[in-house]
Amino acid sequence: xxxxxxxxxLRVAFPTSDGxxxxxxxxxxxxxxGKTLAIVGESGSGKTVSTQAILGLTPDADIEGTALFEGVxxxxxxxxxxxxxxxxxxxxxxxxxxxxxxxxxxVGWQIEELIRVHRPDESRASARRRAVELLGLVxxxxxxxxxxxxPHQFSGGMRQRAMIAMxxxxxxxxxxxxxxxxxxxxxxxxxxxxxxxxxxxxxxxxLILITHDLGxxxxxxxxxxxxxxxxxxxxxxxxxxxxxxxxxxxxxxLESIPGSSGARGGRLRPIPGSPPSLIAIPQGCAFHPRCPYxxxxxxxxxxxxxxxxxxxxxxxxxxxxxxxxxxxxxxxxIRLQAKEA
Amino acid sequence: xxxxxxxxDVVTGKTIAGRSPWQLAWARVRTDKVALVxxxxxxxxxxxxxxxxxxxxxxxxxxDEQFRDTGVTAEGLPVAPNGEFWFGTDRLGRDLFIRVxxxxxxxxxxxVVATGVAAxxxxxxxxxxxxxxxxxxxxxxxxxxxxxxxxYLIFAIAVVSVAGPxxxxxxxxxxxxxxxxxxxxxxxxxxxxxxxxYIEAARSxxxxxxxxMFVDILPNLLxxxxxxxxxxxxxxxxxxxxxxxxxxxxxxxTPSWGNLLSEAQGFYRVAYWYLGFxxxxxxxxxxxxxxxxxxxxxxxxxxxxxxxSRRRRRRVKG
Amino acid sequence: MLLEVDQLVKHFPITSxxxxxxxxxxxxxVDGVSLRVAAGxxxxxxxxxxxxxxxxxxxxxxxxxxxxxxxxxxGADITNLSRKRMRPYRRDxxxxxxxxxxxxxxxxxxxxxxxxxxxxxxxSGGVALRRTVQELMERVGLNPEHYNRFPAxxxxxxxxxxxxxxxxALRPRLIICDEPVSALDVSIQxxxxxxxxxxxxxxxxxxxxxxxxxxxxxxxxxRIAVMYLGKIVEMxxxxxxxxxxxxPYTNALLSATPVADPDEAExxxxxxxxxxxxxxxxPPSGCRFHPRCPQxxxxxAQEEPALxxxxxxxxxxxxx
Numbered sequence: 001x002x003x004x005x006x007x008x009x010l011r012v013a014f015p016t017s018d019g020x021x022x023x024x025x026x027x028x029x030x031x032x033x034g035k036t037l038a039i040v041g042e043s044g045s046g047k048t049v050s051t052q053a054i055l056g057l058t059p060d061a062d063i064e065g066t067a068l069f070e071g072v073x074x075x076x077x078x079x080x081x082x083x084x085x086x087x088x089x090x091x092x093x094x095x096x097x098x099x100x101x102x103x104x105x106x107v108g109w110q111i112e113e114l115i116r117v118h119r120p121d122e123s124r125a126s127a128r129r130r131a132v133e134l135l136g137l138v139x140x141x142x143x144x145x146x147x148x149x150x151p152h153q154f155s156g157g158m159r160q161r162a163m164i165a166m167x168x169x170x171x172x173x174x175x176x177x178x179x180x181x182x183x184x185x186x187x188x189x190x191x192x193x194x195x196x197x198x199x200x201x202x203x204x205x206x207l208i209l210i211t212h213d214l215g216x217x218x219x220x221x222x223x224x225x226x227x228x229x230x231x232x233x234x235x236x237x238x239x240x241x242x243x244x245x246x247x248x249x250x251x252x253x254l255e256s257i258p259g260s261s262g263a264r265g266g267r268l269r270p271i272p273g274s275p276p277s278l279i280a281i282p283q284g285c286a287f288h289p290r291c292p293y294x295x296x297x298x299x300x301x302x303x304x305x306x307x308x309x310x311x312x313x314x315x316x317x318x319x320x321x322x323x324x325x326x327x328x329x330x331x332x333x334i335r336l337q338a339k340e341a
Numbered sequence: 342x343x344x345x346x347x348x349x350d351v352v353t354g355k356t357i358a359g360r361s362p363w364q365l366a367w368a369r370v371r372t373d374k375v376a377l378v379x380x381x382x383x384x385x386x387x388x389x390x391x392x393x394x395x396x397x398x399x400x401x402x403x404x405d406e407q408f409r410d411t412g413v414t415a416e417g418l419p420v421a422p423n424g425e426f427w428f429g430t431d432r433l434g435r436d437l438f439i440r441v442x443x444x445x446x447x448x449x450x451x452x453v454v455a456t457g458v459a460a461x462x463x464x465x466x467x468x469x470x471x472x473x474x475x476x477x478x479x480x481x482x483x484x485x486x487x488x489x490x491x492x493y494l495i496f497a498i499a500v501v502s503v504a505g506p507x508x509x510x511x512x513x514x515x516x517x518x519x520x521x522x523x524x525x526x527x528x529x530x531x532x533x534x535x536x537x538x539y540i541e542a543a544r545s546x547x548x549x550x551x552x553x554m555f556v557d558i559l560p561n562l563l564x565x566x567x568x569x570x571x572x573x574x575x576x577x578x579x580x581x582x583x584x585x586x587x588x589x590x591x592x593x594x595t596p597s598w599g600n601l602l603s604e605a606q607g608f609y610r611v612a613y614w615y616l617g618f619x620x621x622x623x624x625x626x627x628x629x630x631x632x633x634x635x636x637x638x639x640x641x642x643x644x645x646x647x648x649x650s651r652r653r654r655r656r657v658k659g
Numbered sequence: 660m661l662l663e664v665d666q667l668v669k670h671f672p673i674t675s676x677x678x679x680x681x682x683x684x685x686x687x688x689v690d691g692v693s694l695r696v697a698a699g700x701x702x703x704x705x706x707x708x709x710x711x712x713x714x715x716x717x718x719x720x721x722x723x724x725x726x727x728x729x730x731x732x733x734g735a736d737i738t739n740l741s742r743k744r745m746r747p748y749r750r751d752x753x754x755x756x757x758x759x760x761x762x763x764x765x766x767x768x769x770x771x772x773x774x775x776x777x778x779x780x781x782x783s784g785g786v787a788l789r790r791t792v793q794e795l796m797e798r799v800g801l802n803p804e805h806y807n808r809f810p811a812x813x814x815x816x817x818x819x820x821x822x823x824x825x826x827x828a829l830r831p832r833l834i835i836c837d838e839p840v841s842a843l844d845v846s847i848q849x850x851x852x853x854x855x856x857x858x859x860x861x862x863x864x865x866x867x868x869x870x871x872x873x874x875x876x877x878x879x880x881x882r883i884a885v886m887y888l889g890k891i892v893e894m895x896x897x898x899x900x901x902x903x904x905x906x907p908y909t910n911a912l913l914s915a916t917p918v919a920d921p922d923e924a925e926x927x928x929x930x931x932x933x934x935x936x937x938x939x940x941x942p943p944s945g946c947r948f949h950p951r952c953p954q955x956x957x958x959x960a961q962e963e964p965a966l967x968x969x970x971x972x973x974x975x976x977x978x979x
């Protein structure tokens with residue numbers, strides 16, 4: 001089957017002394033084999049927590065919903081079963097390789113250990129060969145020498161390549177990359193993104209790319225999902241999202257990024273206010289306090305993620321008419337008309 | 342610019358009142374039972390010490406008053422605790438409870454004053470050393486090293502042989518030791534604070550070194566200094582007790598826990614209370630201050646969450 | 660010309676030895692930079708880690724002493740002035756810092772932080788001071804009633820506004836913005852960028868705007884200077900640098916800068932550089948970019964090109 005990951009109504013909450021933090025409030029999405037889903041959101045949108053919860057990396061959380069990976073519900077597995085899947089079937093690339101690679105062990109050794117933990121029958125020599133092969137695959141020059149180096153002997157870009165090598169070690173079907181290039185310089189970022197795309201195509205690996213940067217996504221995503229305050233507010237394929245957005249938050253983001261499809265010439269139009277605290281989420285549609293098109297229904301009822309015109313899988317969680325897609329004046333007219341009504 | 346841009350919190354409606362760093366610390370301390378109990382004990386001790394003369398007047402027993410008839414047994418030994426003498430008496434028939442209370446006055450006075458003086462000197466010197474660096478730092482640091490490696494007892498003996506044992510000599514010796522410990526810590530903190538961007542910002546405004554040290558650096562030193570001082574007070578108290586025990590600090594008839602312990606040495610077999618009560622009081626005081634200091638440190642700067650989180654497994658419903 | 664920088668050099672010595680330190684090398688953070696900023700304009704300074712842009716900014720602001728070179732403000736030489744002589748210029752040159760969490764003293768109330776420049780220069784005091792501070796707070800979009808709160812009680816964007824208010828307090832003429840929006844969420848970045856633009860119009864400010872994101876710099880700047888390894892490799896109008904770069908590094912940087920527009924992303928020439936950003940301790944000979952340059956030739960390793968609007972022996976053709 002081509003459907004690799006099927007998440008339905010995921011809810012993640014953290015009880016704290018100040019109240020319950022509802023980080024994810026009913027998220028559903030799918031990822032197909034070999035495809036790239038980009039999850040985009042700002043701080044507090046829930047984009048990181050959602051995948052962490054699915055992979056069992058949030059021990060203190062209350063989790064509801066289902067997350068079917070090749071038919072198996074990851075949320076129902078116990079610690080040991082999850083551990084076997086993590087690293088082998090699904091691997092993760094984190095933002096800062098300086099903190100996710102162990103500083104006191106050689107890089108090659110860390111890769112070897114990963115291999116041998118999941119494949120106890122593999123010999124030491126064979127695991128080492130594979131580690132060298134992987135380092136070469138990700139573009140690290142002279143891998144047979146560098147395999148014995150420590151993480152601090154690598155530059156930032158090299159470390160991220162090493163992390164990707166680790167992620168590939170056991171031939172995963174899905175890679176979750178959480179802000180993999182945020183800490184890197186632009187030219188290095190371009191190298192890493194190009195590497196990820198190449199590796200993905202070569203090994204037919206599905207990719208979930210989590211980022212706040214709509215620029216990074218414009219290049220490599222097949223499908224984009226925008227999150228706000230713990231929910232998906234819009235989901236579409238790449239071109240549709242950038243040129244025919246429906247949700248006012250997506251549109252607002254595009255209008256506030258210099259150089260983007262929405263911010264052509266002159267002044268940026270920022271979204272007023274700031275994202276809400278996840279302890280006190282506004283009623284109904286969480287975006288309504290900041291929305292320029294807010295209608296009476298918005299604070300009252302939470303809009304469902306529903307299909308929107310334009311075909312394909314374009315969906316948006318907004319009470320505005322389905323025809324109000326796009327950045328042009330026609331769409332704007334429809335929105336304003338709906339608001340006045 | 343619309344109003345919503347100008348007043349972001351107005352847009353989201355609820356103004357979530359923030360809490361200042363001190364309010365947060367207080368909230369944390371309030372949940373720490375150990376720190377609270379210790380704090381209560383410290384306060385109680387302080388009150389009792391201050392009220393010692395009142396207690397003496399109320400019971401009618403002066404600290405130096407020798408009760409030859411009721412306070413001493415036929416063999417001339419101290420009397421065990423009873424209705425009249427709550428802690429029993431000492432070798433001269435004096436009310437031990439009153440003497441212990443008065444001893445508390447001495448201990449707390451010395452502890453607080455000596456540490457206070459040391460803190461003042463230590464903060465200034467430590468800040469200067471850390472902020473200016475270079476030659477000034479080298480000189481001051483070596484000074485701190487010398488002071489910290491001093492053999493204290495010998496120094497105390499020397500001072501006492503010249504000036505005679507007294508309250509001020511004791512305070513002087515203890516302050517002289519403690520300031521270096523505080524200065525070391527303050528210097529380290531200042532060194533790291535110096536590199537913060539807000540210090541750079543202050544320099545870019547044109548603030549003078551003195552202003553930067555006292556307006557920008559000092560408030561950030563308060564928290565660690567408070568913790569350190571709270572933890573140094575019991576050390577000072579024990580130090581004073583040691584000196585008094587050896588006859589180098591407070592000498593009889595003025596009671597101090599140290600000299601009480603010294604006197605009690607010869608009587609512990611027949612009068613357990615003579616050694617016991619001063620010792621236990623000293624122990625409780627020291628423990629209370631230490632635990633309070635720990636609690637304050639955890640409240641101001643909580644680091645590691647509990648090592649073993651209560652809920653290790655995810656809870657999945659439905 | 661409000662600001663003139665002439666062959667500015669800043670080297671940091673690398674010392675070794677425990678007791679007696681001796682110098683074993685230099686970090687050549689800024690290695691000969693000249694630029695001019697006219698009153699009222701915004702010069703964008705862009706580059707990656709290690710290019711020296713932050714060091715350059717701090718040298719201009721008088722926070723680091725220079726190794727050699729000259730900085731002139733409104734005609735007066737302010738290079739390496741003593742604390743006392745530099746003081747009056749501090750009213751005219753202010754800095755907005757990058758880190759909204761580190762550039763404000765966490766133990767001071769924000770009213771006090773914003774009032775700092777006014778107090779240090781003895782401009783105001785008492786009730787008038789409070790009123791001035793509250794006016795500043797309103798001007799940058801903060802609620803003036805929050806005068807007595809601590810920085811921790813504000814969001815990143817609000818803290819950056821506090822930093823802007825502090826920089827604005829003395830009505831400076833030049834503000835050096837050191838990556839003022841890099842640490843903020845996307846939707847907040849736009850608010851701050853608009854705020855800076857409005858303030859520039861209202862108060863006639865001149866900006867030296869430093870960032871690593873070429874799209875942001877293009878949006879705010881009149882002219883752009885691109886830095887690489889301690890030197891400026893291209894400096895021209897914003898449109899020229901962004902839309903038709905002449906230097907291969909600028910082109911690579913442009914290509915690498917993510918742009919939120921799939922068509923535009925595809926349209927851009929794809930230049931992936933090899934290797935990492937080299938260290939400023941031992942820069943390459945000749946043109947510093949030659950080891951990574953896709954079109955380097957023999958001459959590039961031998962001779963360093965001079966800077967006109969670009970510093971390259973074989974510049975890219977101007978796009979028509």
